[in-house]
Amino acid sequence: MRAPSVCPAIFAFDPDALYCSPRNEPMSLQMPLGQLMSDAEFERLIDPNPFAMGTSRQTHNVIADRLVVVKKIKDGYGGPNFPNYIEWFIWSSVSETDLADVFGRCFAISTTGRYLMMERLDDISTADVPLTPLLPDWVKDIKGLTVFGKNQQGVVKVRDYALVKIGDALAQAPRRRP
Numbered sequence: 001m002r003a004p005s006v007c008p009a010i011f012a013f014d015p016d017a018l019y020c021s022p023r024n025e026p027m028s029l030q031m032p033l034g035q036l037m038s039d040a041e042f043e044r045l046i047d048p049n050p051f052a053m054g055t056s057r058q059t060h061n062v063i064a065d066r067l068v069v070v071k072k073i074k075d076g077y078g079g080p081n082f083p084n085y086i087e088w089f090i091w092s093s094v095s096e097t098d099l100a101d102v103f104g105r106c107f108a109i110s111t112t113g114r115y116l117m118m119e120r121l122d123d124i125s126t127a128d129v130p131l132t133p134l135l136p137d138w139v140k141d142i143k144g145l146t147v148f149g150k151n152q153q154g155v156v157k158v159r160d161y162a163l164v165k166i167g168d169a170l171a172q173a174p175r176r177r178p
Ligand SMILES: Nc1ncnc2c1ncn2[C@@H]1O[C@H](COP(=O)(O)OP(=O)(O)OP(=O)(O)O)[C@@H](O)[C@H]1O
Pocket: 052, 053, 054, 055, 056, 057, 058, 059, 069, 071, 083, 104, 118, 119, 120, 121, 122, 123, 146, 149, 159, 160, 161, 162
């Protein structure tokens, strides 16, 4: 198994450094992967007004870093914070596979799951359709082009993958005795 990759710029996480990077690097490049933060830390980072809405979540800009967004479970959403947990789990699972370029990269989640930081994937247009990746059939709820977005390098990825059905994929894995 590969060792967990760590973003090169900063190894010890310091939330205050997010506001004033001495090298003016995007925050996402300063964060060790797999970062857990509190809800309060996320609140300090985001523009309080969301720029986009889904059914369970709203999406916010991060004030100090245009390369990432924060997906927040909406106030009054009836269910648990599963959508963010699921995207975090799926990202953690695919990030060391050849599916890594197909899924929006996640950088941090709050301990409650209410907040999830993902790379910014801007809306695409019909001209970008040839760039959309094939998605594994366990990704459900593909509502059309809105599930895809384009990052700063022009790579088109899926950005809403909270609804998955992985039973068949799990059952197909090779089996062994411990
Ligand atoms: N990584 C991202 N970068 C930029 N915008 C995003 C990103 N992820 C989501 N968005 C925007 O936020 C909106 C809501 O996010 P998302 O679709 O993930 O929430 P949801 O609650 O699962 O929505 P839905 O009800 O459509 O399933 C999206 O339609 C999109 O406009």
